[in-house]
Amino acid sequence: MTANPQWKEQFSCFDLVAKTAECSRTVVHVGGLAIGGDSFVVMAGPCAVESERQLLETAEAVAAAGARVLRGGAYKPRSSPYSFQGLGVEGLKLLSKARKQTGLAIITEVMSEEHVEVIAEYADIMQVGTRSMENYSLLEALGQCGRPVLLKRGMTARLEELLRSAQVIAAAGNPEIILCERGIRTFETATRNTLDIAAVPVLKTVSHLPVIVDPSHAAGVRSLVPVLARAAAVVGADGLLVEVHPAPEQALSDGMQSLTFDEFKEMMRDLRRYVPIPPILEGMRPQLLVAGGTH
Ligand code: PEP
Ligand code: MN
Numbered sequence: 001m002t003a004n005p006q007w008k009e010q011f012s013c014f015d016l017v018a019k020t021a022e023c024s025r026t027v028v029h030v031g032g033l034a035i036g037g038d039s040f041v042v043m044a045g046p047c048a049v050e051s052e053r054q055l056l057e058t059a060e061a062v063a064a065a066g067a068r069v070l071r072g073g074a075y076k077p078r079s080s081p082y083s084f085q086g087l088g089v090e091g092l093k094l095l096s097k098a099r100k101q102t103g104l105a106i107i108t109e110v111m112s113e114e115h116v117e118v119i120a121e122y123a124d125i126m127q128v129g130t131r132s133m134e135n136y137s138l139l140e141a142l143g144q145c146g147r148p149v150l151l152k153r154g155m156t157a158r159l160e161e162l163l164r165s166a167q168v169i170a171a172a173g174n175p176e177i178i179l180c181e182r183g184i185r186t187f188e189t190a191t192r193n194t195l196d197i198a199a200v201p202v203l204k205t206v207s208h209l210p211v212i213v214d215p216s217h218a219a220g221v222r223s224l225v226p227v228l229a230r231a232a233a234v235v236g237a238d239g240l241l242v243e244v245h246p247a248p249e250q251a252l253s254d255g256m257q258s259l260t261f262d263e264f265k266e267m268m269r270d271l272r273r274y275v276p277i278p279p280i281l282e283g284m285r286p287q288l289l290v291a292g293g294t295h
Contacts, residue, residue: 004202014163016170017177019208026208028148028176030105030124031293033068035148035178036210040275041239043069043107043125043212044264047254048076048084049091057246059098061261065268066278069125070095070104071241075111076253077131084252092122096295099124105293107150107241113141120145124293130155130182130217133165143172147294150241152180152214155193159202166209179203179211180241181232183218192220192257195228200235211236216243216257225259226267233274242267 011018019025028035035041044062049055049072059070074091076084087094095106107125110116111132119126126149132138133154142149149169153162166177181200183193195218203211215228229240245251245258259267271277 004206014160014167014207016175017163017166017207017209019206023208026175026177026210028178028210030069030148033105035212036238038276040233040237040271040277041069041212042067042242042268042271042277043071043239044242044244045071046073046245046251047216047243047258048073048252049087049094049108050084050252052094052097054246055094055098056101058244058261059102059104061246062244062264063102063104064281065261065265066272066280067242067264067268068104068278069107070098070102071107071127071243072098073109073253074119075109075115077109077111077129078253089118092119096122099293099295103293110138110142113138116141116145120147122295123147124295125150125178128152133157133162136165136168139165139168140172142169143174145174148176148178149174150178150180150212152182153184153196153199155183155185157184159199159206162203163207166207177209178238179207179209180214181211181218181237182214182241191218191224193218195219195231197231197235200232200237204236210238212239212241213237214241216241216254216259220257222248222257222259222263225257226263226270229267230270230274233271 044067076086105124109127186194213232243258248258
């Protein structure tokens with residue numbers, strides 16, 4: 001425990017997720033995929049599932065470029081009640097269709113306890129958003145959901161608080177947790193959030209859980225996403241969660257930070273210089289090579 005000696009006192013608050021001599025690394029298995037193992041796992045897709053065409057085209061493009069998990073919100077946490085709220089169960093069905101078509105595993109956000117069961121039916125990984133990191137009844141329900149959980153850092157949460165929330169899920173019975181740094185709120189306004197890149201080595205030092213980075217919500221603009229992704233790869237992250245859209249300017253949410261297919265492919269090409277990523281499949285049906293989800 002070298003990252004922060006002051007944490008010694010609070011250590012018992014996250015002892016289930018803390019790194020020890022007996023438990024130094026958790027590898028989360030999703031179908032044939034290992035997150036937190038030796039390869040770098042890229043999860044990519046639109047902010048929100050908008051239509052069958054939007055999702056399937058994106059799934060094919062990101063799979064061909066080397067992503068192994070498809071992201072897409074069916075239930076969206078929006079700051080305005082008048083913004084697009086997501087397609088709900090219809091969106092989950094489209095995600096499931098995309099999995100069948102491409103072999104990609106599926107990650108999607110769960111905002112409320114009452115949706116845990118239905119989302120677990122369709123998703124391979126349950127995403128807890130930044131606004132829900134302290135929703136303890138949701139975290140407890142996820143302890144029994146039978147699926148791995150990707151836990152995003154609250155936008156004003158300390159790393160210790162993130163680990164406490166992970167502990168709640170683990171204590172409720174689910175040790176399959178992936179931590180995600182997605183930028184925090186600071187006085188800086190040039191970026192949507194401030195990517196706390198040091199969070200990666202700190203979390204990897206004190207916890208046995210896999211750590212991934214979401215450069216999209218940190219940046220807020222697509223031009224910064226590839227370089228933040230590279231920083232994440234270099235600093236030791238186990239993977240990425242990235243927003244990609246067939247026509248970002250028409251996206252119903254987070255278009256400004258979504259990469260085009262070409263930009264995503266280019267980013268993956270760059271990342272291959274630093275971390276092991278599956279090869280680009282030019283003109284090949286991705287489902288022939290991808291390990292697939294858990295359904
Ligand atoms: C998302 O991944 O689309 C999302 C809403 O992210 P966050 O919870 O980090 O804002
Ligand atoms: Mn988003």
